[in-house]
Amino acid sequence: MLNRLPLSRLLSRRRSGGAVDGQSSSDRARRGGSPQTGARVVCIASGKGGTGKSVVASNLAIQRARMGERVLLVDFDAGMANAHLLLGMTPVHDLGHVLDGDVSARNALVKGPHGLSLLSGGVGRQTLINPTRRQLDRLFKALTPLEEDFDLIVIDHGAGLGYSTLAHLAATSTLILVTNPELTALSDAYAIYKRAVTVNPSISVGVVINRAEDEGLAKAAWGRFRGASIRFLSREPEYIGWVPADPAITQSVQQRSPVTVSWPDSPAAKALQTVVTWSGLDLARGSQPFFQRARKALR
Secondary structure, three states: OOOOOOHHHHHHHHHHOOOHHHOOOOOOOOOOOOOOOOOEEEEEEOOOOOOOHHHHHHHHHHHHHHOOOOEEEEEEOOEEOOHHHHHOOOOOOOHHHHHHOOOOHHHHOEEOHHHOEEEOOOEOOHHHHOOOHHHHHHHHHHHHHHHHOOOEEEEEEOOOOOHHHHHHHHHOOEEEEEEOOOHHHHHHHHHHHHHHHHHOOOOEEEEEEEEEOOHHHHHHHHHHHHHHHHHHHOOOOEEEEEEEOOHHHHHHHHOOOOHHHHOOOOHHHHHHHHHHOOHHHHHOOOOOOHHHHHHHHOO
């Protein structure tokens, strides 16, 4: 099982803006220019549905909020959103209302536990399931002001490589890939990684092996992913860690309460703390506002 970093070290690291113990990654970006002054933005993707990506994203977001950050979780699994269910929240508005101009992005937010804010993706909205580039440009423009309101924005992507995911991969400085030991999940996650480093060579990528039966299976899966990355792309992401298959996750989903809140001593909750304290989250800045870069990527 992975060890949790002490909160005092994490807060010290956040103030200094550096990694713990000078830690570095082979895929850590070395970016030029002045960093943006708005929110740090991290994208979370999997390539394949059913990996538990949204569970990772929601627990990451709420734990960073508990640590005192202003955190926004954006459920960009548009049209098939479930983050609000995992967090026990009932949003009135969603991304579709923002896209249609019914409400501003700020007015579409709903406040959740520990000060976490959520922008839901909505359910069953056709325009969100398959939006055009023009619609996405309008949506990204509407979301831009949110970057000044938060310290950290976590974007939970849906499966596949739609326009919004591709634009975000090109725009983000930091990506977390959530995958499983299964061959199909690893293959789909590798496809996302390959695309990400192609459109954004400076991107910093971390990998989480989720729902592993034991550490041996998780490390074997990571070894396959890493080996393919080095062989075919001549680079590798950073291994964040693994999260075990745990009945507490199933209970937390059924009870609409994050496992790190309701079952903090469970194996999965303890492992998720390694994702929460990953040093890449503190370095998730670009030289320009995220949604501005995403709009450029659409053109």
